Amino acid sequence: MKLYKLTTLLCLCLSAPSWALSTDTEQPIYIDSDNQELDIQKNIVTFTGNVILRQGSIDIRADKVVVTRPGGNEGQETIDAYGNPATFHQLMDDGKPIDGAAKKMRYETAIEFLKMTDEAILIQDGSEIQGKVISYKIDEQKLVAESGEKKRVTTILQPNQMNQKKK
Incomplete structure (x- = not known):
């Protein structure tokens, strides 16, 4: 699986000079959950109940994670996390954390696309x-944040980050 791309792209969303720990992608992926269900014919693995996915410093927590591999083709996975x-x-690599949350996260490895839906937030x-929705196209390094009904997209930039970018 290319789950590591998910977190790498999130790093790019907020701060281009910061990169994920370079050793994360070399680490094995561990998934702990209360339950796991495998549908071999459909190539779908569903993890439910207090799901914790870890790869190096990457830590994803959700109520449910569904990994789908259409046609059994490696590199074509879709990872959906719900919570x-x-x-x-x-x-x-600089030791600073990046955090995010949404009620639904969907990552399509084949097209390097992440979509966070419902109360999406990225913090660095x-x-x-x-x-309402934050989408990121990794290979193009393009982020789009969309508002919901009667709401607006909110961005909060800390003065110390703006001053560092001017240097």
């Missing part, structure tokens, strides 16, 4: 982006 909210945490170094 109230589903959360993730990762350390950057005190700065944050909030919206």
